Amino acid sequence: MGIDINFIHAINKLLLKNINVSFTFLNLVNKKNMKIRLNKRKKLNRYDKFTMKFYEKVQSGFIKIASKHKKKYLKINSNKEIKVNKKIIFKKIESLI
Secondary structure (H helix, E strand, O other): OOOOHHHHHHHHHHHHOOOOOOOEEEEEOOHHHHHHHHHHOOOOOHHHHOOHHHHHHHHHHHHHHHHHOOOOEEEEEOOOOHHHHHHHHHHHHHHHO
């Protein structure tokens, strides 16, 4: 599916205008938990209906970006309990403020 990174940057610039995103939380989930969560939903939206291969590619792409820009991204293991990740996220937000 390889989309050119310059195209992605151009779309981002068009959509975000003058908004500058300085930090991103990257929530990662394994295939097993993703399937479980999707099956629990009462109503699926169009994004929920893509193939697992698509989700793997997207997640892999974001991991590559996050690895290149470690100061701007925090990877969150979404396979853990919500309260564990909540603490991690709040701690990071406090350090950013």
